[in-house]
Amino acid sequence: MAVVAYCMMDAGERAHAPGLGVRSGKVQSVDVAGLRCFFSEVEGPPAGAEQTRREALEFYAVVQAIFREVEVIPFRFPTLLGSIDELRTFMEIRGAQYLAALQGLKGKAQMELRITPAHAPSGNATSGKEYLKLRQESLQELQDAAHSARMALNLDPSKWRQHETAQGLRCYALITRQKAAGFKQQMAAFKPETAVHVAVSGPWPPTEFVDVESES
Amino acid sequence: MEDEVLIVGSQPDDETSLLDILDHVLNAGVVIHGSIVISLAGVDLVYVGLNVVLTSVETALRHINFVPQGRLPKR
Numbered sequence: 398m399a400v401v402a403y404c405m406m407d408a409g410e411r412a413h414a415p416g417l418g419v420r421s422g423k424v425q426s427v428d429v430a431g432l433r434c435f436f437s438e439v440e441g442p443p444a445g446a447e448q449t450r451r452e453a454l455e456f457y458a459v460v461q462a463i464f465r466e467v468e469v470i471p472f473r474f475p476t477l478l479g480s481i482d483e484l485r486t487f488m489e490i491r492g493a494q495y496l497a498a499l500q501g502l503k504g505k506a507q508m509e510l511r512i513t514p515a516h517a518p519s520g521n522a523t524s525g526k527e528y529l530k531l532r533q534e535s536l537q538e539l540q541d542a543a544h545s546a547r548m549a550l551n552l553d554p555s556k557w558r559q560h561e562t563a564q565g566l567r568c569y570a571l572i573t574r575q576k577a578a579g580f581k582q583q584m585a586a587f588k589p590e591t592a593v594h595v596a597v598s599g600p601w602p603p604t605e606f607v608d609v610e611s612e613s
Numbered sequence: 614m615e616d617e618v619l620i621v622g623s624q625p626d627d628e629t630s631l632l633d634i635l636d637h638v639l640n641a642g643v644v645i646h647g648s649i650v651i652s653l654a655g656v657d658l659v660y661v662g663l664n665v666v667l668t669s670v671e672t673a674l675r676h677i678n679f680v681p682q683g684r685l686p687k688r
Binding site: 487604 | 638
């Protein structure tokens with residue numbers, strides 16, 4: 398049996414987890430040094446794309462159910478460990494850092510913006526040099542739109558992260574959970590000055606703002 | 614083309630698109646990195662970039678295919 402890890406929370410808080418999770422495995426928890434980690438036992442990793450997709454949704458349902466009640470730091474799906482002892486070991490090594498991160502993110506959530514070009518950035522390029530120039534201009538438009546969005550939301554740079562992706566820009570805003578609806582209203586009224594599409598989603602657990610050194 | 618701001622799901626648990634959910638759970642969250650050197654029949658198989666799986670050697674052995682010496686296993 399393997400262990401699929403869902404998410405971590407401050408064991409001092411209260412939350413109800415669903416009874417069943419991935420592959421109808423019982424959702425269990427283990428507490429180590431003030432940190433609670435939720436998991437299920439499963440028979441190995443998903444076999445194939447369709448099963449992965451189905452189980453990713455089951456995983457999401459568990460994390461979201463807990464997140465509705467309390468701040469969590471989810472694991473990426475699928476995070477499989479060989480045993481509950483391995484999960485405990487991870488918590489013993491990293492638990493204090495994640496607990497501190499959770500306590501620092503109390504009451505917070507993450508909203509996400511996907512900013513993509515309104516049209517193909519380099520469809521008319523006739524040379525490699527022109528292609529690169531058009532792509533750079535497209536990226537600049539995306540970055541300008543992200544900056545405008547942050548200013549419209551009156552968000553401090555410390556509460557904003559953004560990354561380039563193959564499709565465009567992904568932006569993350571750290572907000573107070575209660576302000577999620579207001580955030581969406583503000584974004585619905587936002588008119589980008591450049592030719593971009595902006596898709597807003599959330600609230601999500603604030604994973605982009607968890608400042609814990611990576612595992613190695 | 615018209616500029617557009619699309620609000621995806623007023624309630625994330627009800628209306629967030631399937632794509633957003635899958636994108637999120639597969640790309641966000643804590644990653645437990647690990648690399649495992651497994652010795653099998655005298656051949657060291659080195660897995661690199663096990664970004665989403667941390668498992669015991671026993672569990673890994675139950676789920677991998679043996680790769681002849683000199684070749685890395687497929688991801």
